[in-house]
Amino acid sequence: MIDKFQHWIYTNPLHSVDERNAYWLLLCNEFGTGIINMDGLTDNLKRSWQTQLHLFEVPFYYIEYGMAQLGAIAVWRNYKLNPNKALQDYKNSLALGYTKIIPEIYKTAGIKFDFSSEYIKELADFVQKEYELLC
Numbered sequence: 001m002i003d004k005f006q007h008w009i010y011t012n013p014l015h016s017v018d019e020r021n022a023y024w025l026l027l028c029n030e031f032g033t034g035i036i037n038m039d040g041l042t043d044n045l046k047r048s049w050q051t052q053l054h055l056f057e058v059p060f061y062y063i064e065y066g067m068a069q070l071g072a073i074a075v076w077r078n079y080k081l082n083p084n085k086a087l088q089d090y091k092n093s094l095a096l097g098y099t100k101i102i103p104e105i106y107k108t109a110g111i112k113f114d115f116s117s118e119y120i121k122e123l124a125d126f127v128q129k130e131y132e133l134l135c
Helices: 002-011 017-031 053-057 062-081 083-095 102-108 117-134
Strands: none
Touching (some): 002 053, 062 083, 062 102
């Protein structure tokens, strides 16, 4: 939601305060659950994006959470296939520290730096299968 909001702000630099508020409310409806009754709180809700410190200090930082989550799932999947190799690859990637670019670190970890729909679906299918094993 935050990334989508930031993208809109930067691609619509001439937007008005009213347009910004309206877009944030649109996103609240798109991403919200509707469980909490916000009747009468629209004025507060339309400004609630301001509570996201990342927007002011580290714009687009949330994307790193997604990158990390997908990387963790891929390492987990590798572990399920070959625990010893997966752990060694992971340790090797950690040993690189900040000496290499992210795609090289992922490659060293034995995972792909790939955010295509196909790859994300592949990882999501893996998680779904693991979840079903728990049920």
